[in-house]
Amino acid sequence: MSSGDAYQSNGMLADYMFLPYQLTLWIGEVEGLARKPPSRIRYERSHPVISIRVSMNYYRRLRELKERRGISWAQLIREILADADKSYREGYDAGYQEGYRDGYRKGRIEAELERVFDLPLGSLKAKGEEAIY
Numbered sequence: 001m002s003s004g005d006a007y008q009s010n011g012m013l014a015d016y017m018f019l020p021y022q023l024t025l026w027i028g029e030v031e032g033l034a035r036k037p038p039s040r041i042r043y044e045r046s047h048p049v050i051s052i053r054v055s056m057n058y059y060r061r062l063r064e065l066k067e068r069r070g071i072s073w074a075q076l077i078r079e080i081l082a083d084a085d086k087s088y089r090e091g092y093d094a095g096y097q098e099g100y101r102d103g104y105r106k107g108r109i110e111a112e113l114e115r116v117f118d119l120p121l122g123s124l125k126a127k128g129e130e131a132i133y
Helices: 021-027 039-047 056-069 073-116 123-127
Strands: none
Touching: 056 073
16 A cells, blocks of 8 residues: 555545655644634744743843833844844944044045155055055
8 A cells, every 4th residue: 555545535544654744744634623724824934933042040031121111022022133233233333433534534644645745646555554654
């Protein structure tokens, strides 16, 4: 008997020659098990479950924070993520501005040295930064 013949028309399992994926399909057809509606399937695909393990200390801290704010676990995670993203963007912007100001200052120094010593524009860059500083 092949594995395809194992499922009889009366819904009874005739033998155990199923492959794992065939067994999963067969179980979904068993009477009494609820099938998920398409809307539920789409929701689960677009809203995946995230599961993590944390120490009891972190769990208590997170639970206290959640209860103090009176929000759900999902909302707590969203707020933590938004705060982390905001901090990252602020740090990136501050670092970018600092680097821009530093580069602008160094560029002005090079331009002034080239002007004072009547050097061709960009000639100090070819010698490297050590020549200037």
